[in-house]
Amino acid sequence: MSATAIEKEAKPDPLLATPPPPETESPEAELRNAVEWSDSIISHLKELTHHWELLQLTTQRELKIRYKQTALGAVWAVLQPLSLMLVFGIFFSYFAGMKGDTGMPYALFSYTGLLAWTFFSTALSFAIPSLITNSYVITKIYFPREIVPLSCVLAAFVDFLVAAVIFVGLLLFYHNEITINWNIFFVIPLMAIQLLFTIGVSFFLSAFTVLYRDVRYAMPLVIQVWMFATPILYSATKVKEKSETLYSLYMTLNPMAVIIDSYRKCIIQGLTPDLKFLGIAAAISILLVLASYKYFKHLEREFADLV
């Protein structure tokens, strides 16, 4: 018994027989300064693209672990906005007599808003505590940390696309009552703006949560308030009817309001979105992403010490 064990140990593993040569570095390769690692967004992005596969894998992981243990799996992605739509449809439309914009079935009207909002709120609720829940990796291995919240946002985006299948079904169902034209292609820049805005908020708040755990507990409340400050269950035109100045303030300060209002205009009503507000929302989103990315990378160095 022991003799065979010794024999086994003594015999070199054939798989190990040829150690691979170490990564060949060009002799002129300079020592990189890990401390004063270039602080520009370009170099951060370069590093991020270098870890592209990791981002893909972590996004897949986010989706997998979320649906692996659930019986319904990806159906949950659809179920959330759909059930809300039914509930709101019954209470707000049927009982309270609330209406969408002219010529819009309420189901379609509310689902548009809920679909877009669910993406935003799911992304935030996973991304904001993500650095803390992933502390076991962050304190052990280096990789660009933005991958963590980013993969949460991307996973929520995949959910969003899945749930959009129902939306297409609704569009087909109501095709007689709505106007579909070339303006529908506005959804592509709209989704891009929403994605940017969501990433921007996620970067900032996930990093901020590492410093102050309070954020984690404040977030459900903030998301709820924000939801009511966004035209999801009601129409943005209602705000406009009340007061023009309030409306422009509302549309300037809340990019989510512009995004959801624009989705409805371009998909269901066949209208061009309000380009002035959309432009502002796009500008806010881009600036926010840049600023919060910079902030994130600035704080990143302390993550392992703080989480």
Next chain:
Amino acid sequence: MSIVVLDKVSKTYRLSRLGSKSIREEMARMMKNLLPSSKGQAGSDEFYALKEVDLAIERGETVGFIGPNGSGKSTLLKLLARIIYPNHGKIMVGGSVASLIEVGAGFHPELTGRENIFLYGSIMGMKKAEVVKKFDRIVAFSEMEKFIDTPVKRYSSGMYVRLGFAVAAHINPAVLLVDEVLAVGDANFQSKCQQRIEELRRGGMTIAFVSHDMPAVERLCDRVAFISKGQLRAIGKPQDVISLYYNEVLFAKKSSTHLAQNNTGLAIESKTSLYGQEAEILSVKFYNGDGQETDTIAMGENLTVRLHYRTYTPIDDPVFEMLFYSPDDRLYSHLTTAINGEAINSLPDEGMVEFDCREFGLSPGIYKIDGIFSKRGSVAPYDLKPRQYILKVLPGKSVRGMFYMPQQWRLLPPNETINVQSADTNFV
């Protein structure tokens, strides 16, 4: 050519600010700082995990880092791995770095072994195509073929670590950081891990290696750095630095208590002793190969011990014994004239008994020694000096393992009958 350069690197932590805090605490802290009385204290709760460390690691070299717990070794590796950042100083690294700081740290319990190999490999910086290429080798190394599609949460901790090491051992960075991971798994897997590290080393990889396993450090490393209280105390040849480490850390602590009193009073009898009525042990002294009195010898060196006794009644058929204990009071060796010596028939009233060992076999460390003087077959000894004598052992003819044994090696000519002489260890 250096591949890693540290230039006056310091890492501080604020004791009161470890971890994050709530906004309320932060406001309280700000308020406190506004008060003039507490202003000067800002730096007082700063703790230097590392202080002005200068270090250069050459390409292809294996450097071991040793030091007591909390000395900053792991902090240093984490700095090299870019997990944490220094407060002062520069760290320059010429190439990719992979860290085996905790194997399997990137595993997700819900995912299967297969999925985790890809995820972990990717976190460690491997491309997907590379993982695909090495996948079979990784699985074979981990010996986990059967369970590769099982979620890792069902794995035992040993399986977990095996898979983690298997992935980590197949990445191919310019610099590999290894922190105590060699102490994982069963003996068979451990030797496999060490073998793998050895191969990577021979393949020309630069390795930084933290361990408390001195024999492994001595065997694997080209140079050893000794870190103490956040500072680089010494760096150089493994044997020299390890000796220094033993001297400074292990022995310093003991000498302040046990040794001090023993140095001055090896022969002082304890007043409460029941022993020493009929005969007593006056002193026990150690001599090295050159015949000089010492309290420190190297492993495998010649050790002579002289036991000075005095008798007050006639004694026949006495037995002298020595028991070697580790600092945690485990008996390492019990040597007695009852077995190894010749029977002593007539004993002078006062005299010396000499113990001679040509190649001392206990591994490096500190030993507390009992001296016993008794009658053969008797339960109560004439004299017992419990843990009275201290012997320090330094690495010498060092090998891996628990102890050294005298040995002779030779190549047998063909057809010669096997007749290897054993070394003679008898004494007295």
